[in-house]
Amino acid sequence: MIPPYLLQEMAQLTGEHFVLVLSAMAIAVGAGIPLGVLLTRRASLRTPLLGFANVMQTIPSLALFGFLIPIPFIGGIGKRTAIIALVLYALLPILRNTLAGILGVDAAVRESAIAMGMTGRQLLWEVELPLAAPTILAGVRIATVTTIGTATIAAAIGAGGLGVFIFRGIASVDSTQILAGAIPAALLALLSDGGFSWIERRFSIS
Amino acid sequence: MDRSRLALRGKSLDRFLSPEDGTSDNKEVALEFRDVSYRVGGNLILDKLSFRMEAGRTLVLLGRSGSGKTTALKMVNGLLFPTSGQVLVEDRPTTDWDLIQLRRGIGYVIQEVGLFPHFTISENVGLVARLQGWPPDRVKARVAELLHQVGLEPAQFLHRHPRQLSGGQRQRVGVARALAAEPKLLLFDEPFGALDPVTRVELQDQFLELRDRLRITSIFVTHDVREALRLGTEIALLCRGRLEVLTTPAEFVKSSGPEACAFMSTL
Numbered sequence: 001m002i003p004p005y006l007l008q009e010m011a012q013l014t015g016e017h018f019v020l021v022l023s024a025m026a027i028a029v030g031a032g033i034p035l036g037v038l039l040t041r042r043a044s045l046r047t048p049l050l051g052f053a054n055v056m057q058t059i060p061s062l063a064l065f066g067f068l069i070p071i072p073f074i075g076g077i078g079k080r081t082a083i084i085a086l087v088l089y090a091l092l093p094i095l096r097n098t099l100a101g102i103l104g105v106d107a108a109v110r111e112s113a114i115a116m117g118m119t120g121r122q123l124l125w126e127v128e129l130p131l132a133a134p135t136i137l138a139g140v141r142i143a144t145v146t147t148i149g150t151a152t153i154a155a156a157i158g159a160g161g162l163g164v165f166i167f168r169g170i171a172s173v174d175s176t177q178i179l180a181g182a183i184p185a186a187l188l189a190l191l192s193d194g195g196f197s198w199i200e201r202r203f204s205i206s
Numbered sequence: 207m208d209r210s211r212l213a214l215r216g217k218s219l220d221r222f223l224s225p226e227d228g229t230s231d232n233k234e235v236a237l238e239f240r241d242v243s244y245r246v247g248g249n250l251i252l253d254k255l256s257f258r259m260e261a262g263r264t265l266v267l268l269g270r271s272g273s274g275k276t277t278a279l280k281m282v283n284g285l286l287f288p289t290s291g292q293v294l295v296e297d298r299p300t301t302d303w304d305l306i307q308l309r310r311g312i313g314y315v316i317q318e319v320g321l322f323p324h325f326t327i328s329e330n331v332g333l334v335a336r337l338q339g340w341p342p343d344r345v346k347a348r349v350a351e352l353l354h355q356v357g358l359e360p361a362q363f364l365h366r367h368p369r370q371l372s373g374g375q376r377q378r379v380g381v382a383r384a385l386a387a388e389p390k391l392l393l394f395d396e397p398f399g400a401l402d403p404v405t406r407v408e409l410q411d412q413f414l415e416l417r418d419r420l421r422i423t424s425i426f427v428t429h430d431v432r433e434a435l436r437l438g439t440e441i442a443l444l445c446r447g448r449l450e451v452l453t454t455p456a457e458f459v460k461s462s463g464p465e466a467c468a469f470m471s472t473l
Contacts, residue, residue, distance in 0.1 A: 106323075108318035111320060112322075114285065116309060
């Protein structure tokens with residue numbers, strides 16, 4: 001069913017796509033969760049930081065990739081620029097869910113923890129983060145699934161990935177090529193969604 | 207501390223209750239409020255609250271909602287600080303304490319219980335002891351002992367999570383948790399307020415039994431005069447942030463102030 005000439009390229013581009021998404025998500029999670037925790041401690045930073053993440057989210061993705069190209073150091077053509085754009089997109093759901101998850105911890109539980117003599121660090125690691133984990137994980141899950149879709153556009157600035165098929169298919173009016181990009185991307189999204197749902201079930205308080 | 211201040215403290219002593227035996231001078235003072243006021247915005251929540259408590263007593267702070275009793279309680283373990291005046295725990299102002307150490311030495315039980323939902327009962331009860339660095343074996347033994355003391359069969363409850371317990375059982379765990387690291391002070395903020403009347407009386411009985419056996423200095427906040435009369439060795443009546451009456455339950459029923467009468471009329 002799949003033309004053999006496509007198979008090898010599909011494997012290669014799926015791999016590229018996966019690496020793009022994985023790098024972007026690693027950075028977004030690594031930056032987003034600590035920043036989200038910071039926002040729970042410094043209310044004055046909430047409006048500017050969430051505002052920034054919000055604005056990033058409203059910029060059409062194709063435009064954002066384009067905007068980044070002329071910016072020195074982080075811009076240019078290729079994977080680095082694409083990863084930065086993807087991180088900017090993924091940041092909002094992670095930030096927002098980290099904030100909401102921690103602020104959503106029952107006030108009586110937090111007060112007990114403080115009254116029992118937990119240090120700020122113990123409160124965070126032993127109470128707030130574990131109780132906020134399902135909400136934070138839901139944010140990472142949304143961010144990952146949308147990033148898998150958005151990463152197809154990264155091909156427009158030469159970052160590779162499954163978008164290469166899609167753009168090529170559009171240019172040559174070849175729906176086989178479009179599908180060769182779209183179907184693995186959709187499968188990747190479904191797989192990661194399923195993976196997250198497994199983790200959620202595995203670690204829920206039962 | 208200079209001499210004049212000590213003298214002043216000595217003088218202020220007789221304003222406060224020295225129960226029955228009259229040998230209060232050589233009894234250890236566990237807690238003292240010295241002209242404590244607390245203001246939020248334009249509202250005076252506590253107005254020059256002063257009293258002292260001897261070790262081993264149970265003081266009930268009685269008052270309506272908004273009388274400042276919970277605010278006063280939270281000043282003992284440094285969840286709040288006076289805007290003027292001082293709260294002294296073992297003769298040291300709370301502002302001078304290392305707050306973490308202060309709090310680990312004070313048990314705290316609240317109406318909502320506030321058990322950690324992701325911890326087992328055993329982990330909940332053993333938390334402060336663990337934070338204090340007790341060896342795991344000792345924590346384990348202590349947890350079992352405490353659950354037993356509050357009337358829960360350890361084998362049956364150790365590995366459950368809080369949401370698998372009834373309201374009354376949860377509050378028993380809350381009390382066990384507060385007792386875990388051998389606290390010098392216990393604070394109760396309407397702990398039995400959300401329970402059905404039968405369970406409430408059961409837990410009050412338990413409280414009395416623990417009170418008489420362990421003799422840990424306790425402050426108990428309630429708006430229920432029946433509970434106050436039952437559990438306190440002293441009752442302090444708060445009204446709009448002021449201390450109206452501070453006396454024994456036996457004397458309290460005879461007091462003539464309007465707020466005290468209002469409370470007695472609810473019996």
